[in-house]
Amino acid sequence: MDKANADFTPIFDGQTLAGWHAVPRLPVSRAPGGPEPDRTTETYRRAAQTTGSWTVEDGALTGRQDPPGCGYGGYLLSDGVYGDFELLFEACPDWPADTGILVRASALGSQGYQILLDHRRSGNIGGIYGNGIGGFHGINFTIDAEYDEQGRPIGLRLEDPATTIEPMTPDKTALLNDAASGEQFLSIWRWNEWNEFQIRVEGALPKITVHINGVKMTEIDTAAMKHPSYRQDEVLALLGPQGHIAFEVHDNDPGMGDARWGPNAACRWRNIRIREL
Template sequence: MAPQDEPATTDEGFVPLFDGSTLAGWHAAPRTFGSVWPGGPDLAGRADLAQADADARAYPARWEVVDGAIEGFQDPDHPGFGGYLVSDRTFGDFELRLEMRPDWPADTGVMLRRRRDTWHGLQVLVDHRKSGSIGGFFGNGLANFHAVPYVLDVSTGADGTPDGLVLEDPATTLEPMTPDKPARLVRRGDPEAFLAAWRFGDWNRLRVRCVGAKPRATTWVNDVLVAEIDLATLEAPNYDADAVAAFLGRSGHLALEVHDNDPRFGEARWARGARCRWRALEIKELSPGD
């Protein structure tokens, strides 16, 4: 929408973030490296990552609008590198809701309180891949912590085609579910309720509530509680709540993610030709204390 336009507001107070036909209000950014925590080691300075960082800048993820939805995907001519679609505006306390339809596998997510030109922020995971979590959290450059209630895998039909999500068998994991990951959450949803609600290969609703200077963030998928994290009380190696709050500030950008394919996962993280689709993005800004 044009900057001077006043966005429509629903009866519930939500305002659209996507006009359904253009990427107005958003800008693309490559998925590059940064410090592991505020004031900590800077991955961008590591010699072994210099080429990967240069390639990420040269071949960032692509974004386009198709049939009323935002589609994110790796550069088809130079696959393997990721990127973000970042909101031009910043937001403090809010409720966000959207619909998403990721291919399998596609490792994506929604970043909250993101700094504009770095990878730092709190990510709501939409890791629609083996050993992934949907609705858990990752602290991008905030000590790189995982806080997830459960991890997922895919079931397949008789012909080997993926047809649904299941809980992962720990014996086959690509990324172990260690006890500290769910312990970092202050609330965890029922995995069976999530699996019953998830519509594989179809649109699913994500709702996120983010409030506080050291935010508490809560996620629901198809109206089923998934997870809640409190950055004021979180305990994780190298995590400092005061330093993170000062570093991120009271508000930040939103961002959608296309992940790169690192050596550990390869195309198990993002399949060649895979896409994630987003639509019906809308936000309700909240006053502190709401």
């Protein structure tokens, strides 16, 4: 695809957050119609009080926890809503930074189809997760970091299945129509550099295709997909045929703590462009 194609329109100006707005990363039901979160808890109250920190640094949209290390995240949503489209952008995450890009997202941000950018232990990059729409997890591998003698992360490797905290099970890969191997992913991923994502979303219950650095990572057809907690009619009623684009700063949790999002971690996005289909 010609990245200079005039059909692609910038939706981030590289200088301000014009066209975008931040919302809290609130807990939601795992699927439409499921049990609602308890809004009286301290966790919910604190989550509602922060939207993360979103700044523009050296031409890149940059997301952090606010304040750093607080353990609570947020979303940055496009003001506009989009139906069928192709999205191009570059991303550069710190380690560890558990983030993602939601498409067809609701106004809450917490509900939509998430393209994973889980740049942390037991994470996946390029897979698809059903945020608040069934919790399905379409992935084909998990990753961990390589460390030097001083304990500093220096690159990615495939995770040892014996030590994972999120087991890679066959049902996850079965959700995908097409998927690159972990070895293919490692061969094209650029550690501590910019990586280009191309995401195509098409259909009321969308077919989603993800390329990273020109290599096809995943394809999923959510109209035909089978998963015990994913009910197409209820998801379509919740999200509709259009939604926001959302970037995520993840919360921490008792299980992973700051191994999910480092105290001073950030993720950065730039050159964000869209072509409506």
